[in-house]
Amino acid sequence: MKRILFVITLIIGSLCQWAWAQEADYPANYAKAPRFKALLVYSDQAEPAHVDFARDAIEFFHRLTYGEGWIMDVDTSFEKYDYDRLREYNTLIVINTMPATGEQRAAFEKYMENGGGWIGFHAAGYNDASTGWPWFNTFLGCGPFYCNNWPPQPVLLNCDATEGCPVTHNLPAEFVAPESEWYQFNPSPRPNSDVEIMLSISPKNYPLGIKDVVTHGDFPVVWRNKNYRMVYLNYGHGDREFTDATQNLLTLNAFRYIVSLSPDGDPFKK
Ligand code: ZN
Numbered sequence: 362m363k364r365i366l367f368v369i370t371l372i373i374g375s376l377c378q379w380a381w382a383q384e385a386d387y388p389a390n391y392a393k394a395p396r397f398k399a400l401l402v403y404s405d406q407a408e409p410a411h412v413d414f415a416r417d418a419i420e421f422f423h424r425l426t427y428g429e430g431w432i433m434d435v436d437t438s439f440e441k442y443d444y445d446r447l448r449e450y451n452t453l454i455v456i457n458t459m460p461a462t463g464e465q466r467a468a469f470e471k472y473m474e475n476g477g478g479w480i481g482f483h484a485a486g487y488n489d490a491s492t493g494w495p496w497f498n499t500f501l502g503c504g505p506f507y508c509n510n511w512p513p514q515p516v517l518l519n520c521d522a523t524e525g526c527p528v529t530h531n532l533p534a535e536f537v538a539p540e541s542e543w544y545q546f547n548p549s550p551r552p553n554s555d556v557e558i559m560l561s562i563s564p565k566n567y568p569l570g571i572k573d574v575v576t577h578g579d580f581p582v583v584w585r586n587k588n589y590r591m592v593y594l595n596y597g598h599g600d601r602e603f604t605d606a607t608q609n610l611l612t613l614n615a616f617r618y619i620v621s622l623s624p625d626g627d628p629f630k631k
Contacts, residue, residue: 396628397620398432398449399478403456405437410513410542411457411484413600418456418482421603421612431620431628439465444472451623452478452590454616455485456597459497470496476624478590480616483597487544501593502556502586507547507578510570513540513598517566518582522559527618528583528592529559532611539605542598543569549579550586559583559592560611583611590622 401422403415419435426433434450436442439460447453447468460469473479488497489505498504518538522529543562550556562569562580569575582595592615596602603609621627 390630392430392631395429395432396631397451397623398434399452399454399620400442400447400450401433401435401454401456402439402458403435403437404458407457407484410599411597414483414597414602415456417600417603418454418597421609422454422616425613425616439469442468444468447472447477448475450477451625451628452480452616452620455479455481457482457484459485459488459492459494466494466496470500473500473589473591476590478619478623479592480619481591481593483541483544483595485597486546486593486595500586500589500591501546501550502553502584503546503550504548505546507545508575509542509544509573510575511542511573512571513542513601514570515540516543516569517563518560519563520559521561521581522557526557526559527621528585528611528615530614532607532614535563536607538596538608539601540599541596541602543575543580543582544595545575545578545580547578550581550584551579553586555586555588557585557587559585583615590619592619 399422401419403418405412405415407415422433425431438458442465460466486501487506488494488501492505515537518536520529520532520534551558558581560581560583562582567576583593585592594612594615596608617629621629
């Protein structure tokens with residue numbers, strides 16, 4: 362009898378171990394090869410503070426490639442990128458420029474209309490009457506550039522996103538962002554039902570500026586247009602933008618979110 366009980370105990374023990382092994386995934390999934398490619402585009406001919414930001418952004422994103430989890434290509438214009446070349450990239454990280462010619466714009470539009478990814482910083486969203494690209498405003502989800510504070514300064518940001526938003530994940534409800542030149546657009550993207558606003562400049566900051574003073578107005582600074590795989594981040598001026606862990610987390614969250622929505626599947630789950 363004792364022997365039978367012993368055998369039963371052994372069988373039950375083995376079954377438990379087997380069940381545990383089935384449930385307990387290893388706590389990390391290690392990529393065997395780079396998971397995706399992204400293209401960072403910036404202009405080295407822009408105003409010096411925008412080139413400073415570009416240099417720091419390249420360094421920030423380059424550090425995210427450590428371990429070859431993904432591949433980052435860097436270029437100073439859209440000149441070489443027709444639709445087929447853009448399609449090689451999961452996401453475009455656009456710093457302070459935009460497609461310039463009709464040909465470049467057509468390729469970019471086709472890329473975005475077919476599931477392409479875009480993270481645009483600061484001057485990547487700048488547009489005015491001289492830009493002559495109405496599609497871009499539809500894409501951005503708002504009117505053209507309207508005004509800005511000057512000089513660059515830190516601001517108190519409010520989190521507008523609903524709970525569970527991956528871009529504001531683990532961010533406080535409000536925090537002070539590093540000094541930047543902040544662009545206000547008119548009309549604001551807020552009334553656009555295609556847009557999800559994630560962060561705004563708090564009205565508590567008004568009057569905002571020393572030389573150029575913004576006194577009022579709706580001031581969203583991070584949003585996405587739900588019709589595209591895109592997110593716009595309003596900051597990107599000068600060499601202080603990557604000095605704050607909270608904002609760095611926001612940048613990382615935004616990047617990871619856009620990459621994860623690829624029509625080819627979430628590369629982080631592969
Ligand atoms: Zn600027």
